Amino acid sequence: MQHDASALRTALIGQKMTRFETSASLIVKPKIGRTIEELRVENRCIEIVWDDGLALKTKMKVRGSWRIFHDGEKWTKAKKLSQVIIGANELSVVCFGASEIEAYHDFDLRRHPMLGRLGPDLADPLVDLNDCVDRLLNYEYPDETIAEVLLDQRVMRGIGNVHRCELLWACELHPWAKVSALTVEECLELVSLAAGVLRGNFSLASAELAVYGRHGKLCSRCSGQVRVTHHGEANRVLYWCVDCQTRHTDVTSQGNVIKHDAPLGVHPAEHLYLSDLAKVRKSV
Ligand SMILES: [Zn+2]
Incomplete structure (x- = not known):
């Protein structure tokens, strides 16, 4: 899990998002062109935050993971199993095996x-x-x-x-x-x-x-x-x-x-x- 988070941060933080796809029904969605600013990890939850304050939280099952693929690289898991795809800097960062996915605006009074x-x-x-x-x-x-x-x-x-x-x-x-x-x-x-x-x-x-x-x-x-x-x-x-x-x-x-x-x-x-x-x- 920790290794996942470190690799995800290196891949995503400071990058402009070029693609967002999800099979989850979200009330709000991250906007293309926004910069990915932070990645927070707590227990089995991974939260990705964009520069407009929008946060995407994924609660991972025991075997769930976020994986990183270069553009053109063959995925090691079937695409139909993917739940979130974030594209940035010629990479696809993909979520598999989350039990919960939600998006919201970071709470700040x-x-x-x-x-x-x-x-x-x-x-x-x-x-x-x-x-x-x-x-x-x-x-x-x-x-x-x-x-x-x-x-x-x-x-x-x-x-x-x-x-x-x-x-x-x-x-x-x-x-x-x-x-x-x-x-x-x-x-x-x-x-x-x-x-x-x-x-x-x-x-x-x-x-x-x-x-x-x-x-x-x-x-x-x-x-x-x-x-x-x-x-x-x-x-x-x-x-x-x-x-x-x-x-x-x-x-x-x-x-x-x-x-x-x-x-x-x-x-x-x-x-x-x-x-x-x-x-x-x-x-x-
Ligand atoms: Zn200066």
Whole structure:
């Protein structure tokens, strides 16, 4: 099981999904083009999380497994037995022998659409960006980090985790900067950039990503270090450049100490795997 998880992480994390098929009836389905962000393992459950917060949980039977096949490779099990097929990076990652399969949005109070009115949809060209700027400036929790607030769907809709990391880098903002420290101009810059991406005026294609998925690599702007950690209530992965994302470093939120920063030279997937292993060992 642990070996499965490690191999799955290496195959999937940070990759854009190109195919999704399932024999299960799901209420919500992961969207093609979304980036696979995390893989969590607990007992016999494997949970895959996409960058828009959608999670797919498979509870495996004793002989059940997720298997990885290269495109064109002959499968070692019959396709008709497959329950989920995820395509990414010229691989098919396939689930066999799950007793339960379900998909849902990761529960986070501030991202839950039923709890509070949703903010403007940035992808809508008719949306007034000044409204989003006002919502940032008047955010109800002034000590909250800008990294968290960008994912709050009540402020504005449409920013996924990949875009969050890239936007913060583009604006040179420290991810832990308190939202109340941002100026009007900085809020407008963030919102305009986000809207530009979501409206298709320019793209953040995988090859062009500045920080997301680039842990331990050099920043293209300052040649500093790109790091990764977990952050916020939903514990989403966050990539940032420690050397040039320094705006408002002096007013970062004190409650957000980096706890899970992966050491340099360690692949994030490996780091997450080791974290899970430590948890499993503790619970034995
Ligand atoms: Zn940098």
